[in-house]
Amino acid sequence: MSTPVSTSRTKSRDGASRVQDPEGTKQNIIEVAAQEFALNGLSGARIDEIAAKTRSSKRMIYYYFGSKEGLYVSALENAYRQVREGEAKLDIEGLPPLDALKRLVEFTFDHHHQHEEFIRMVMIENIHHGEFLERSGVIRDLNVTAIGSIEAIYAKGLADGVFRAGLDPLEIHWQISALCFFNVSNRATFSKIFGKDVGSAAYQESLRRQTVEMVLRFVVKAEKLGGV
Amino acid sequence: MSTPVSTSRTKSRDGASRVQDPEGTKQNIIEVAAQEFALNGLSGARIDEIAAKTRSSKRMIYYYFGSKEGLYVSALENAYRQVREGEAKLDIEGLPPLDALKRLVEFTFDHHHQHEEFIRMVMIENIHHGEFLERSGVIRDLNVTAIGSIEAIYAKGLADGVFRAGLDPLEIHWQISALCFFNVSNRATFSKIFGKDVGSAAYQESLRRQTVEMVLRFVVKAEKLGGV
DNA sequence: CAAAGAGTACGAACTAGTTAGTACATTTGC
DNA sequence: GCAAATGTACTAACTAGTTCGTACTCTTTG
Missing domain, CATH: 1.10.357.10 (Tetracycline Repressor, domain 2)
Known part of the structure; x- marks a missing residue:
């Protein structure tokens, strides 16, 4: 929250440094979502709240998971x-x-x-x-x-x-x-x-x-x- | 659900027929609310939905219970x-x-x-x-x-x-x-x-x-x- | 081997619909 | 007449989902 990741630069398998990190982003979203859903329930959890706690954005949640329910299912599976x-x-x-x-x-x-x-x-x-x-x-x-x-x-x-x-x-x-x-x-x-x-x-x-x-x-x- | 009470006319203890029935209204609201909360959770339940299933109205819910949470607590107590x-x-x-x-x-x-x-x-x-x-x-x-x-x-x-x-x-x-x-x-x-x-x-x-x-x-x- | 092209990853601002709660007027029973 | 009970219509805030535009990465091609 108070630690702005200056760049979300991570190492991919081949060692090249990159700003984009799809798997990491997805996993990060799922983890935050799991916490929020577990705490507030499906209807109680807020997409904006989840997005804010993520290293990513709301846009990305819909990009990867399609809908609130899609995200919930992914979090549940995880x-x-x-x-x-x-x-x-x-x-x-x-x-x-x-x-x-x-x-x-x-x-x-x-x-x-x-x-x-x-x-x-x-x-x-x-x-x-x-x-x-x-x-x-x-x-x-x-x-x-x-x-x-x-x-x-x-x-x-x-x-x-x-x-x-x-x-x-x-x-x-x-x-x-x-x-x-x-x-x-x-x-x-x-x-x-x-x-x-x-x-x-x-x-x-x-x-x-x-x-x-x-x-x-x-x-x-x-x-x-x-x-x- | 399919038995529309033609008039909300109920008998009070003294047998006089009356249109107003605070206790009955309250109890009816609580029963409907309990169902809805039990089914959808606190945040999942909708006040408008509860009101619609009531013999009363949303106005009455706030009149008697003050807030959604107030209604929830009453339903829980009940x-x-x-x-x-x-x-x-x-x-x-x-x-x-x-x-x-x-x-x-x-x-x-x-x-x-x-x-x-x-x-x-x-x-x-x-x-x-x-x-x-x-x-x-x-x-x-x-x-x-x-x-x-x-x-x-x-x-x-x-x-x-x-x-x-x-x-x-x-x-x-x-x-x-x-x-x-x-x-x-x-x-x-x-x-x-x-x-x-x-x-x-x-x-x-x-x-x-x-x-x-x-x-x-x-x-x-x-x-x-x-x-x- | 550089430039173009294509597809993936991402951000900021916006929208349409919903939802808890309220203002105001009216009716009812004593 | 008066207080409690009730109906109607409204609003301000919120919320899931979208639009549009951009940057990054990899591949293709001349």
């Missing part, structure tokens, strides 16, 4: 892509199922906690009944990955005899998501209604532990629940 | 009041703690399910970081009631030796809320990402059962978990 890339970092290969599940829940809890902007985008998208997610196309990529690790863990846990039978991996995923998502999405009203800062480090620590425990107690056979 | 009144119908006095908890979870699940408009209002309020809830005042009334029944149930369950010790009633409430709230709030994106209608009667039935089971398994001592 948010999902980022989060999915983050999820890929979770490494639970080779862990025994009980530990793997524990790590998965902890990871999801932390991951959601760290990506509030993404959570808010999903909230907003749900307010819009998911219509932009639907018309986007990135969704196709997401469904396989997200549910994959739980399916693997659950199958292994069943085979090892530590998990109880008859559960649906998708429902387990649903439960984990619910607990971790709500923790970020409803923090404001929850804190205000109960007059307690649910977002404080101490309370988050406690909620994290309880969340892990709740999932494990649900999935793991009672007699196998040792030092959880 | 939503909370309604839901709280609904919650009062839950009767678990005298039930053994395990059954009481089960009923409480089932009730919360169903209640959230049936009040999508309220859920959406809370989502929107969270997008706004709960600032309107804060500046409202109705909150004070809510905190005591909402957490009260869980506290009572948990204390009784502890005394009876069926619940495990060391849990925080507020956290139990948080978990139940998370599971029941998410079920309504994130149905759109969840369904679209996994290509499955999570809102279908069959799936809801299953989720309801799993939710109850999850909470009970978390709270109840392992050896007391008989035919849950």
Whole structure:
């Protein structure tokens, strides 16, 4: 805002210095847009406001994204892509199922906690009944990955005899998501209604532990629940 | 919508017919506003649209509520009041703690399910970081009631030796809320990402059962978990 | 190898339509 | 008669989207 980039000179792949930088401009716009949409919603965000916070201009937003909704969809896709890339970092290969599940829940809890902007985008998208997610196309990529690790863990846990039978991996995923998502999405009203800062480090620590425990107690056979 | 009230003639308490009906007008405006805000958000809702769907006019909205935000706060308060009144119908006095908890979870699940408009209002309020809830005042009334029944149930369950010790009633409430709230709030994106209608009667039935089971398994001592 | 041409990237100012809020006059019920 | 309730018509500000013109980069051609 107060740092006028004297020239938007950047290095392209071949090393030639250039003033024009399409990819950089696009990315910059998307990042600013994501922030604004996450903060104010689709109708609440202002194109002029987004443009002002950009290194670029309103003209460029329409040049690259066509419309406000087009920009919103791009920002949404970008948010999902980022989060999915983050999820890929979770490494639970080779862990025994009980530990793997524990790590998965902890990871999801932390991951959601760290990506509030993404959570808010999903909230907003749900307010819009998911219509932009639907018309986007990135969704196709997401469904396989997200549910994959739980399916693997659950199958292994069943085979090892530590998990109880008859559960649906998708429902387990649903439960984990619910607990971790709500923790970020409803923090404001929850804190205000109960007059307690649910977002404080101490309370988050406690909620994290309880969340892990709740999932494990649900999935793991009672007699196998040792030092959880 | 297709039933045009020929005259806005309503009966007041004393039975006299009158054209003017301040309370009725106010309530009618609030109900329409709640619908519109829940559907489109604070910035997405249009005062002219709300006015058009009312039996009254835009003039009256400003006459009674002062501003768009004033109307929003009133609609929000009304939503909370309604839901709280609904919650009062839950009767678990005298039930053994395990059954009481089960009923409480089932009730919360169903209640959230049936009040999508309220859920959406809370989502929107969270997008706004709960600032309107804060500046409202109705909150004070809510905190005591909402957490009260869980506290009572948990204390009784502890005394009876069926619940495990060391849990925080507020956290139990948080978990139940998370599971029941998410079920309504994130149905759109969840369904679209996994290509499955999570809102279908069959799936809801299953989720309801799993939710109850999850909470009970978390709270109840392992050896007391008989035919849950 | 320089000049012309073509397509992409970008900026400033403008426009048409929308939207929250208001001024003023009028009706209604006591 | 009088205060509360209500209808009509307006406005000032905002906002998504556009127009027109320019600069930069790469390619083609003589």
